[in-house]
Amino acid sequence: MSEEPLVRWDWIGRNWPTIQGLLADHIVMALVPIVIGLLIALPLGLAGVRWRWLYQPTVGVMNVIYSLPSLAVFIVLIPVTGLATRLTVMVPLTFYAMAVLIPAVVDGLGSVPDHVRQSAVAMGFTPLRRLLQVELPIAVPVVLAGLRVATVASVSLVSVGALVGRGGLGYLFIDGWQRQFYTPIVVGIVLVVVLAGVADLLLILAQRLLTPWSRARGSA
Amino acid sequence: MNWLIDFFGDPVNWSGPDGIPARLLEHLEFAGLSLLLAMLIALPLGLLIGHTGRGALLVVSIANAARALPTLGLLVLIVLLMGVGTILPVLIPLVALAVPPILVNTYEGIRGVDPDLRDAAYGMGLRGRQVLGRVLVPVALPLILLGLRLAAIQVVATATVAAYVGLGGLGRFIIDGLATKNFPSTIGGAVLVALLALLVQLGFTLVQRATVSPGVSERQTIR
Secondary structure, three states: OOOOOOOOHHHHHHOHHHHHHHHHHHHHHHHHHHHHHHHHHHHHHHHHHHOHHHHHHHHHHHHHHHHOOHHHHHHHHHHHHOOOOHHHHHHHHHHHHHHHHHHHHHHHHHOOOHHHHHHHHHOOOOHHHHHHHHHHHHHHHHHHHHHHHHHHHHHHHHHHHHHHOOOOOHHHHHHHHHOOOHHHHHHHHHHHHHHHHHHHHHHHHHHHHHOHHHHHOOOO | OHHHHHHHHOHHHHOOOOOHHHHHHHHHHHHHHHHHHHHHHHHHHHHHHHHHOOOHHHHHHHHHHHOOOOHHHHHHHHHHHHOOOOOHHHHHHHHHHHHHHHHHHHHHHHHOOOHHHHHHHHHOOOOHHHHHHHHHHHHHHHHHHHHHHHHHHHHHHHHHHHHHHOOOOOHHHHHHHHHOOOHHHHHHHHHHHHHHHHHHHHHHHHHHHHHOOHHHHOOOOOO
């Protein structure tokens, strides 16, 4: 065992198709919940801004959900969604994403300066157009900051799903542990971190594209 | 529900080294020690880079990258490398999990303090360290506590994976239950961990009420 190198490159070469499959599975299970979470968080966040009294209870519930351990939730869901299915992992991750994104949407819309909103009203923007063309674009940096946190967390959390039979790259940790073999574990850790990094970079890029004015002003 | 009654109603589950009290203590030991170590690393560092602004971009980037580290992978790798003689193999991944939220929130909190307040503090004759201790930290406290709370919840929740490599804690009920198809044990363990996480959440809410200045938390408007 002491002779065993941390990484056996030939193992990676031989198992590359399997690793690719796990990577693809991982990407789907990490990112679909983020997309769905955002789609749900946007209307809920808007409702929280429109009806202020709704916001505190929503955040309270989301805080409770966020504090539930992922492994525990996966297990409680097994009787409903089945062992080793993608759904068992993706449903809790969707809720975690919402827990991060709803406050981000509310804070983002709250960051719209009052004079900007009033200018839009004075220019004759209807409420819907004001939302789509003025308020949401200004909220983008705050929402994207939340999106970055949620995405990185999601990518990392999927691997815990390996304990209930469906964890994308997390399978490599279980495999390496059971065979007392470093290489799959190292490969898994590196790929998860790289995947999170790439997703994060794409979101930073999206922010640059969506908020051209921050570049024009010369402040990133 | 019946599973829960099976699990919590069984007196065997309440005594001995495999009982709920013993496992709970182990869990609290893992989580508490990791959180303490993470605080010792992240709080001073966060205050330093928040106050001086030096090296902030580098430190925050590393911390954000570290958020992506999968705890399960880190744990099995460290245990394979070091063995399970001590609880150190559990502490390392949990500390790695807890440092980023504490560090980043402390930094953001200190840096986000209104520059006018900072200037006013200097103008009143306070020195660098006094400004930090008497003005910046109290004003940044809600964000610092938020970081600590997020870290504590994640550590409590994630300490369950320690059981996968044969260590103790509440995760044992979950992992052993999965391995032996003992569903009441698995669900019972999951419920215990969730309850503990909720208690931590509640505890932090109370600490926040008690420690954050009324002026900062806007419980009292200053005229």
